[in-house]
Amino acid sequence: MFGKNEVLETVEMVEKEHLNIRTVTMGISLLSCIRGTAEETADAVYGCIMRRAEALVPTVNALSREYGIPIVNKRVSVTPVSLVTAPFPEKSPLVGRALDRAARELGIDFLGGYSALVHKGTADYEKIFLTTIPEVLAETERLCSSVNVGSSRSGINMDAIRLMGEIVKETAERTADRDGLGCCKLVVFCNAVEDNPFMAGAFHGIGEADTVVNVGVSGPGVVQHALSFAPEADLTAAAEIIKRTAFKITRAGQLIAKEAAKRLGARFGIVDLSLAPTPARGDSVARILEELGLSAVGCHGTTAALAMLNDAVKKGGVMASSSVGGLSGAFIPVSEDIGMIESAEAGNISIEKLEAMTCVCSVGLDMIAIPGDTPASTISAMIADEAAIGMINNKTTAVRVIPAPGKKVGDEVRFGGLLGRAPVLPVHGGDASRFIGRGGLIPAPIHSFKN
Amino acid sequence: MRAVVTVTGTDRRGIIAKVSELLYERKANIEDISQTIMGGQFAMMMIVQCAEEDADFTALAAALDELGRSIGMSVRVQHADIFDAMHNV
Known part of the structure; x- marks a missing residue:
């Protein structure tokens, strides 16, 4: 049981001290969405997000009302898209746009996972995927991208880092009319974690279960x-x-x-x-x-x-x-x-x-x-x-x-x-x-x- | 569900009467009530049993909020579990 002072302390935290839950982030695996063509894959990805995250925003809003704690963001993280589009990497933007459309339609604030994990080496399909990032971030609104370029276990992939310097620049230039806003949605990691709920770096790791809620x-x-x-x-x-x-x-x-x-x-x-x-x-x-x-x-x-x-x-x-x-x-x-x-x-x-x-x-x-x-x-x-x-x-x-x-x-x-x-x-x-x-x-x- | 209603603001007459009346109209049952006045600031806490349904709870919260505005005080209702979670190990 709790006392009057404790109740008032919590109320004060919310009303005067900005206590909030920053994000409820649903992690969704996209591995089951891979199809024979990029177009079919993009459709499957869109359908998967619309189905699994359909209730995210209303459910979280209801929780916020019931418990009296503001929940600032409702987000989704997905399997690194470079893995989903590995057979047709040059068409990765199709999947990126499908994800962004699903996020907008569901009222999700940000969707993370336009990502690649290249901490030990960059596969050919990943190299092509990385070059699509500036275009996709310029065209989409809520999609976030991250790239893991190093880890304590494997060292640092300096080839990927060289490329990422150019990609950051190009992302800024493609969103020059908005002060380089695209770069706010792009983060380069070392030791990226698979269950991060925060943006821009959230993605759903391949070691994770199908659908997970991280807060x-x-x-x-x-x-x-x-x-x-x-x-x-x-x-x-x-x-x-x-x-x-x-x-x-x-x-x-x-x-x-x-x-x-x-x-x-x-x-x-x-x-x-x-x-x-x-x-x-x-x-x-x-x-x-x-x-x-x-x-x-x-x-x-x-x-x-x-x-x-x-x-x-x-x-x-x-x-x-x-x-x-x-x-x-x-x-x-x-x-x-x-x-x-x-x-x-x-x-x-x-x-x-x-x-x-x-x-x-x-x-x-x-x-x-x-x-x-x-x-x-x-x-x-x-x-x-x-x-x-x-x-x-x-x-x-x-x-x-x-x-x-x-x-x-x-x-x-x-x-x-x-x-x-x-x-x-x-x-x-x-x-x-x-x-x-x-x-x-x-x-x-x-x-x-x-x- | 078990919920906690809190009322804070400058003390004035009839606060408990108004809040209790609204809770009665909304079929919420008051189980415990305590209040205090610190330096002219009124702080009241009520533990109530109220509807489980999201729509009913939302309506109750909105009505309490509106009442709070009309009397110039802050009136909130929150699921009691949040206080248990935050203040008990």
Whole structure:
């Protein structure tokens, strides 16, 4: 049983501190949709999504009403499409468009899985698939794409990274009229996870069951509010406050996940223990770090504060859920976090500092606008650096940068909604093209040999 | 289902009367009620048994929300399980 104060605490979390479930994501396997031709496959994929995800949006909306907890996004993740279109890779856009159409018709916010897993090598069909990404992201609205280019077990596929630098650039150019919006829907991973409910990187791994429900929790505002009552607490005590808060947030996510899976006739997959910010005031991860005593996120001390936050969130959340997975950690997307936006505008945060921060949290260089004339090889080099951090530290890392066409340092890009806005940050002017041009595979690290 | 109705806002006369009347009209049964006033702020919690059907529950929630607006307070109804989940190990 619960008391009056506990009830009021929950109500306050929702009304004043932006407690919400960030996403209920239904993972759907498309392997059974492969047919003899691309056209038939696209039809089967469309039919599969329309059938299995038909009840997703109304069911989740009903849960949100009943439990009084906002559920921000209803999403779907699918088997990496490169596998589904392997016999006819040049026609992959047909499947991409079919997925986008199904998402729009069902009112699904984002659908992830226009993806390829090339962490050890790029098959011929995957190479063709990758080159379709810019076109598909420019033509579709809700479809998201991800590419895994490295892993701790296999090393880093530098040939794929070289190609991805060019694909990121082309994606931006094809959506130049929208500040390069296509790049907001494209993420390059190292150590991608198969049960991630968050976009743009969600896909449904081939080791997963047919239909699965994964839930991503949120609530940076709740954590910041809890910490604001203990301005003098030492960091041990602060970590305890974060743990307790993360526990409560995650329990709400676990309840919603179990109930959603039951009502949708799917398996309950995982709860992703993440602190995911939005551009709204009071919903910022950066502000938590500042609450801990930093004048502005990005100053010295930021990495340590973030490491503590990330670890405490996991410790609190792990006990609250029967099955934890996904990315699970604090997110630091620049354009989607008002504290990060303001820090970047004031010149308090650099890409180099953001890279350091990604060593201790999930996920990577996320939603960062860079000058439109940044060479593809420099973007590849950024991806390589992040992949190296992920590979050596056995964690997921990612790059989602937007080389905003026609924009230079100090300009601003605006994507609207949850994607927010961001000032264009400077990138290092040095040239990595000869390094990137070498290609090949960076061998797997020594600590990958565990058998 | 077992649900929790919460009413928060500036204290004024007749709050409990109005909320109870609405619950009675909607066939929800009040099982427990407690209230407190902190610095002029009124906070009330009721545990009620109400309809399982989604349409009925949605209608009840909408009616309570509208009542809240008309008296300038926040009135919410939520499934009780959410509080059990968040506050009990």
